[in-house]
Amino acid sequence: MPSFDEVNYSLRPNKHIQRTIVFDGLRSIKSELNLRNCIYIGFGSIWFTDFGLAHRILQVNDMISIEGDEIGIRRAQFNKPFKTVRIEPGHSNEVIPKLLLEQQLQGRPWVVWLDYDKSLQEESVDDIRSIVERAPQNSVLLVTLNASGGSIARAPESRPQRLRALLGPTVPDELSRDDCREDTLPETIAKLIQDFMVSVAVAAARPGSLVPAFRLIYRDGAPMVTVGGILPSRGAVSAARDVTQSAGWQGFPSARIVAPHLTIREAAALQSELPRTRSLSRKSVQKLGFDLKEEQIKSFEKYYRYYPSFAQITT
Amino acid sequence: MVGFTKADANPTKAFFVRMITRDISLEDCILDLIDNSIDGAWKLSGGHPMRLDDMTDLSNYKIEINATPQEFTIIDNCGGITLDDAIEYAFTFGRKERDAPDAYSIGVYGIGMKRAAFKIGESISIISTYKARKGLESFRVAIDVPTWLADSSRDWDFDIESSGDLKSAGVKLSIKSLHDSISSSFSSPTFIRDLGRTIGRDYALHIRRGLSICLNGKLIKGWEVELLQGSGFEPMRITYTDDLDGGIVNVEVLAGMAAPPPESLEPDDLMDGENRYGWYIACNGRIVLAANKSDVSGWGTEDWPQWHPQYSGFLGIVVFSSQNASLLPLTTTKRSVDVSSGVFRRARLRMRDASKQWIGYTNARKQSVEDAKTHEQQAKPTSIFGIPQRTTFLLPTIASKPKVRMANINYSMPLQRVRSLAEGFGNVNMSYRDVGIKSFERSFSDLVGDE
Numbered sequence: 001m002p003s004f005d006e007v008n009y010s011l012r013p014n015k016h017i018q019r020t021i022v023f024d025g026l027r028s029i030k031s032e033l034n035l036r037n038c039i040y041i042g043f044g045s046i047w048f049t050d051f052g053l054a055h056r057i058l059q060v061n062d063m064i065s066i067e068g069d070e071i072g073i074r075r076a077q078f079n080k081p082f083k084t085v086r087i088e089p090g091h092s093n094e095v096i097p098k099l100l101l102e103q104q105l106q107g108r109p110w111v112v113w114l115d116y117d118k119s120l121q122e123e124s125v126d127d128i129r130s131i132v133e134r135a136p137q138n139s140v141l142l143v144t145l146n147a148s149g150g151s152i153a154r155a156p157e158s159r160p161q162r163l164r165a166l167l168g169p170t171v172p173d174e175l176s177r178d179d180c181r182e183d184t185l186p187e188t189i190a191k192l193i194q195d196f197m198v199s200v201a202v203a204a205a206r207p208g209s210l211v212p213a214f215r216l217i218y219r220d221g222a223p224m225v226t227v228g229g230i231l232p233s234r235g236a237v238s239a240a241r242d243v244t245q246s247a248g249w250q251g252f253p254s255a256r257i258v259a260p261h262l263t264i265r266e267a268a269a270l271q272s273e274l275p276r277t278r279s280l281s282r283k284s285v286q287k288l289g290f291d292l293k294e295e296q297i298k299s300f301e302k303y304y305r306y307y308p309s310f311a312q313i314t315t
Numbered sequence: 316m317v318g319f320t321k322a323d324a325n326p327t328k329a330f331f332v333r334m335i336t337r338d339i340s341l342e343d344c345i346l347d348l349i350d351n352s353i354d355g356a357w358k359l360s361g362g363h364p365m366r367l368d369d370m371t372d373l374s375n376y377k378i379e380i381n382a383t384p385q386e387f388t389i390i391d392n393c394g395g396i397t398l399d400d401a402i403e404y405a406f407t408f409g410r411k412e413r414d415a416p417d418a419y420s421i422g423v424y425g426i427g428m429k430r431a432a433f434k435i436g437e438s439i440s441i442i443s444t445y446k447a448r449k450g451l452e453s454f455r456v457a458i459d460v461p462t463w464l465a466d467s468s469r470d471w472d473f474d475i476e477s478s479g480d481l482k483s484a485g486v487k488l489s490i491k492s493l494h495d496s497i498s499s500s501f502s503s504p505t506f507i508r509d510l511g512r513t514i515g516r517d518y519a520l521h522i523r524r525g526l527s528i529c530l531n532g533k534l535i536k537g538w539e540v541e542l543l544q545g546s547g548f549e550p551m552r553i554t555y556t557d558d559l560d561g562g563i564v565n566v567e568v569l570a571g572m573a574a575p576p577p578e579s580l581e582p583d584d585l586m587d588g589e590n591r592y593g594w595y596i597a598c599n600g601r602i603v604l605a606a607n608k609s610d611v612s613g614w615g616t617e618d619w620p621q622w623h624p625q626y627s628g629f630l631g632i633v634v635f636s637s638q639n640a641s642l643l644p645l646t647t648t649k650r651s652v653d654v655s656s657g658v659f660r661r662a663r664l665r666m667r668d669a670s671k672q673w674i675g676y677t678n679a680r681k682q683s684v685e686d687a688k689t690h691e692q693q694a695k696p697t698s699i700f701g702i703p704q705r706t707t708f709l710l711p712t713i714a715s716k717p718k719v720r721m722a723n724i725n726y727s728m729p730l731q732r733v734r735s736l737a738e739g740f741g742n743v744n745m746s747y748r749d750v751g752i753k754s755f756e757r758s759f760s761d762l763v764g765d766e
Contacts, residue, residue: 122730153743161744170505173512173536199505209499 013259013308014218018226019050020306021250022142022214023057026111028249029213030058032239033138033230038109039064041099043092043116044085046075050113055082060111064088066095093123100134109138116144119151120189125166125196132197133204135231142214142228143193147186151222156180163192170196186217186256190225197229208232211240218257259303260296270297271304328471329464335426336434339648341500342510344434345380346517346649347427348389348488349528350601352378353521354420355393355486357600362419364565364636365520365600366554367700374525381531382507384498385491387435392485395445398454398475406456406473420640421601426647428488437461437492444481453478511535517602520634523700540595542571542630542702546693547711551669552702557658562639564658569699570631570669570708575691576677577627579748593622594666595632596652596659598643604652611654613663613670620674629673632699633662669708682715724751 030036040054044065054060061084067076068091076087088095092114099105112131116124124145131141153162159180164171171192179188194212201210214228228251232240244251262270269288273280280297292300300307339347356376363369378391396405405428432439439458444451455478463473481487493501500506507530514528515535522528522537529535542550550571557564573592594612596604608614608622615621635643635658644656652659680687690711737745740753 121734154738155742158743165744168505169509169512172508195504199503202499202503202506205496205499209502 012220013261014257015220015224016308017257017259017303017306018144018216018218018224019053021216021253022113022226022228023050023053024306025213025244025249025251026140027057029230029240029243032236032243033109033140033232035060035109035111035138035140038062038111038139039105040111040113041066042113043067044076044080044087046072046079048079048081048085050115051085052081054111058111062086064099066090066092068092091123092127096127096130100130106136108136109140110135111140111142113142114144115142117146119146119148120163120166120193122166128193128197129200132200132206132210132229132231137206137208137231137233138236139231140213140228141197141231142226144224144226145189145193146222147189147217147225148222149180149182149185152180152185152189156182159185163189167192167196170199186223186225190215190217190227193225193227194229197227201229201231206231207234208237208240211237211244213240213244214251216251216253216257223256253302255295255298257299257303258295259299259307260292262300262307264309266290267304267307267309270300271307274301274304327467332433332460332464335430339430339434340650341434341497342513343648343650344427344431345382345389345510346514346601348431349378349380349514349518350421350649351427352376352389352391352393352486353518353526353600355391355395356526357419359394362638364638365419365597365634366565366636367520367567367569367634371524373521374527376525377527377529379529382501382510383531384493384502386489387493387497387501388487388489390481390485390487392483395453395481395484395486396443397445397447398452401443401454401456401475419599419636419638421599421649432458432488432490433460434494435497436490436494438490440487440489442478442481442487444484444486446484451480451484453480507531516605518600519602520597520600540573540630540632540699541696542569542573542699543575543691543694544571544697544702545695546690547709548572548690548694549705549709550697550702551706551708552704553665553706554704557661559642559658561642562637564635564637564642566658566662567634568631568662568665568669569633569702570629570666570673571702572628572673572691572694572710573630574628575688576680577624578746580624592627592629593631594670595630596644597632597634598645598649598652599636599640600634601649603645603649611651613667617667619667619670625677626670626674628677629670631666631669633666635659635662672708672710676710676713679713683713687711687713724755726751 026035036059038058038060040051040060040063042050042065044051044067048065051063051065054063063082063085065076065080065085066088067073073087073089080087088099112135114124114127118124124143128141128143135141149156149159153159157177160171160175160177163175163180175188178184194215198210198212208231210229210231212229214226216226218224230240230244243249270280270285273284273288280301282292282294282297285292285297356373360371360373363371376391376393378389378393381388437460439460441456442453444453454475456473456475458473511530511533514530515522516538518526518528519538519540522535527534544550548571550569552567552569554565554567557566590606593606593608594604595602595606596612604611610616613619637643642658644652644659646653654660733747733750734743736754737743737750740750
């Protein structure tokens with residue numbers, strides 16, 4: 001990949017688009033699941049980007065950020081954007097079981113976003129399992145993981161067995177090395193995690209089971225997957241199904257999100273050509289005076305409304 | 316004075332349905348339906364004892380199962396139910412005493428299809444197409460369960476109506492309005508995959524003879540059972556018949572080593588494969604007890620120790636077949652054996668001999684694990700179908716070596732660090748024990764050099 005696709009990494013357009021799709025989706029089922037009254041739980045780090053969106057878009061007040069790093073805890077305390085954000089020190093593996101027992105967190109839906117920067121591991125499988133089994137009804141669980149091959153096992157032939165060790169009988173016996181190549185692995189992992197979540201919900205006899213709601217694959221340096229589902233009450237099942245299976249639902253894009261890094265000038269020039277009925281060609285981009293790959297143009301056309309706009313602020 | 320009258324002892328339909336569906340799992344209900352199809356196929360192909368080396372060709376028969384949260388269907392081309400059978404037998408609850416047993420069938424209690432259908436859902440349709448004198452004929456039975464239950468008459472009959480033909484002689488059962496818990500199970504990818512694994516295992520003997528079973532469009536692979544042979548290991552294979560009042564039961568007992576005993580008894584090292592070992596029991600070809608390590612197959616009874624992970628690697632299979640399925644030691648759910656059955660208890664004596672030989676071997680090998688491993692590594696896997704007759708399970712004699720004083724090293728490390736080190740040694744799936752040994756060897760050669 002040429003280096004200009006990597007610069008401006010800090011702006012992370014794909015990450016931003018994926019976040020916007022998720023919160024847009026959550027907004028559209030907010031009233032059915034009573035999410036206004038929910039508790040947002042995530043890994044806010046020191047940036048709290050998702051916490052900001054949860055507060056602005058879903059009007060969530062009560063939020064918990066899990067932070068395992070000692071210095072990170074201090075910095076999180078300093079940087080937390082709202083008074084109602086509680087920093088919970090410890091690793092998700094220790095914190096989640098505690099939260100599941102905390103009396104005052106029960107009886108209201110949770111929106112949990114486990115935005116790991118790591119790949120699937122024993123700990124993340126445990127986290128997913130305990131949330132799916134025991135989170136209050138009408139909760140939503142989102143999981144983001146690194147899906148690069150090397151993070152599962154360096155040797156591709158070891159990957160199916162490694163996935164079997166992690167996800168057990170959910171993994172089909174015929175899962176092959178080809179399903180676990182660098183280019184196929186993100187889709188495979190996304191599918192397996194979704195299957196795992198549904199199966200855990202069924203095995204735990206959750207009255208509303210789990211309704212899959214998000215499956216997004218994007219690149220943020222490494223290939224990343226976000227998988228999410230709703231844990232509806234029995235009464236909310238059909239609403240959750242209707243929304244997530246409707247034509248307008250953005251949670252299951254057919255292709256990976258590969259939005260290009262653009263300068264503000266490029267983005268503005270492209271945007272002035274949109275929306276349009278016939279799709280934007282590479283030729284017309286060249287006519288605008290610059291150039292992009294076909295897939296990048298397609299992705300921009302699809303997601304331009306979700307594009308981040310950044311400006312440099314000097315204080 | 317009170318006049319005597321009769322108390323009404325007829326069960327209500329609702330009670331009856333609740334009772335018969337309560338004590339069977341969904342999985343076993345589906346297997347019951349497959350049993351019915353297979354009985355049809357087996358009958359059409361001549362109906363003889365289902366011995367391991369019998370090579371009846373079932374490749375013309377196909378069973379297709381579709382299980383989705385909305386609908387369940389099973390369709391076969393195994394001959395269908397005739398109208399006479401439907402009137403007289405297929406829709407009665409349980410077999411009538413006068414019914415003659417089907418040849419080498421698995422369906423024995425005459426309850427499978429009805430129980431399965433009631434367990435799964437409320438709107439049931441059964442179409443059967445069968446060969447009559449003048450070509451194919453068909454009928455349909457439709458049951459709307461709530462309506463049928465609400466009808467409080469003594470009449471438990473179902474209406475039979477005419478129907479168009481299926482593609483070939485066979486039965487199609489479709490069920491809609493699934494019960495919530497069933498619909499939810501069918502939405503679980505893990506449930507469906509596990510069901511496929513169970514079918515592949517329990518019908519391994521039929522699949523090997525060419526029968527195709529598809530689940531949600533996917534052809535199920537039969538389970539391959541292999542025992543290790545050579546270098547002192549010779550599995551046992553005995554065949555005998557047990558004469559009973561109602562007929563003859565053919566019995567085959569095989570036992571051997573499916574894999575070497577475990578390297579360590581740590582739970583994490585045992586997880587993989589531990590659930591394959593133990594005893595398997597097949598009745599007329601259908602495996603009804605799998606990987607059993609409990610007192611049902613004898614462990615922990617009469618001079619026979621409880622199963623212990625040390626015995627992992629042992630695999631035995633007993634195949635009972637009889638023209639009269641009621642002589643077989645199977646329970647109504649076909650998920651266990653009737654331990655009070657004489658046929659089974661007599662077979663268990665032979666099972667015990669094999670089990671005890673294995674127990675002795677796993678104890679003896681502790682004296683000289685390296686010697687034992689050399690033997691074990693040289694033994695070659697052989698399909699159970701190719702194993703020759705042998706009256707005993709032969710195991711190598713392990714020569715005990717002069718003892719070197721050993722020290723055990725035991726330590727814990729964070730799981731992710733162990734995995735990373737395993738990856739560093741070239742295999743992320745390496746057992747913890749091997750990671751420990753490799754670490755020792757590596758440091759030994761770096762710091763001490765050659766011994």
